[in-house]
Amino acid sequence: MKQFVEEILITEDEIAKKVKELGERISLDYKGKDLLLICVLKGAIMFMSDLSKEITIPMDMDFMAVSSYGASTQSSGVVKIIKDLDTSIENRHIIIVEDIIDSGLTLSYLIQNLESRKPASLAICTLLDKPARRVSRVKPDYTGFVIEDHFVVGYGLDYDEKFRNVPYVFIPKAEIIK
Numbered sequence: 001m002k003q004f005v006e007e008i009l010i011t012e013d014e015i016a017k018k019v020k021e022l023g024e025r026i027s028l029d030y031k032g033k034d035l036l037l038i039c040v041l042k043g044a045i046m047f048m049s050d051l052s053k054e055i056t057i058p059m060d061m062d063f064m065a066v067s068s069y070g071a072s073t074q075s076s077g078v079v080k081i082i083k084d085l086d087t088s089i090e091n092r093h094i095i096i097v098e099d100i101i102d103s104g105l106t107l108s109y110l111i112q113n114l115e116s117r118k119p120a121s122l123a124i125c126t127l128l129d130k131p132a133r134r135v136s137r138v139k140p141d142y143t144g145f146v147i148e149d150h151f152v153v154g155y156g157l158d159y160d161e162k163f164r165n166v167p168y169v170f171i172p173k174a175e176i177i178k
């Protein structure tokens with residue numbers, strides 16, 4: 001994959017260390033509570049998988065698929081639910097797990113949608129936060145890394161569905177982005 005990499009922004013080790021910290025914090029904060037992690041597919045798949053392994057209290061997982069980017073590097077602003085949750089979230093403590101908050105449009109839509117289902121509480125955990133491009137005000141409760149305004153891929157994040165499998169977060173070479 002090295003031929004596609006302009007710069008590695010966050011290494012595997014840095015991710016692992018941060019994910020462990022977040023898992024420990026969540027385990028303390030949600031002790032004794034009915035915790036449900038909601039993975040926002042597809043981007044959050046790697047983060048969800050690693051984060052859940054660092055959580056040391058009982059918890060459930062569910063998955064939701066939404067898409068606003070398609071094959072573009074820019075958010076269309078139109079969020080589409082491709083797959084909804086399997087379970088009710090009423091009176092449960094939920095954490096939405098995201099790979100990145102960019103414009104914030106995906107999450108503000110999701111928050112509004114999930115709040116209407118009356119969870120006991122709703123928090124946001126994101127691996128990456130890119131505040132430079134925020135359109136809709138969203139404030140994560142748990143953040144891995146705050147990053148500059150770069151287009152990044154890897155560790156779940158894609159460009160045209162590629163590079164999700166790369167174990168680190170990187171800036172791709174300009175010539176591969178159409």
Ligand code: PRP
Pocket residue numbers: 040041042043044066067068069070075098099100101102103104105106107157158
């Ligand atoms: C990406 C990313 C976040 C969202 C962030 O998902 O995984 O979910 O965009 O952008 P925003 O803050 O500007 O809304 P995408 O729509 O590309 O779907 P994917 O997770 O399947 O790649």
Ligand code: MN
Pocket residue numbers: 040041042043044066
């Ligand atoms: Mn996504």
Ligand code: MG
Pocket residue numbers: 043069070157158
């Ligand atoms: Mg995407």
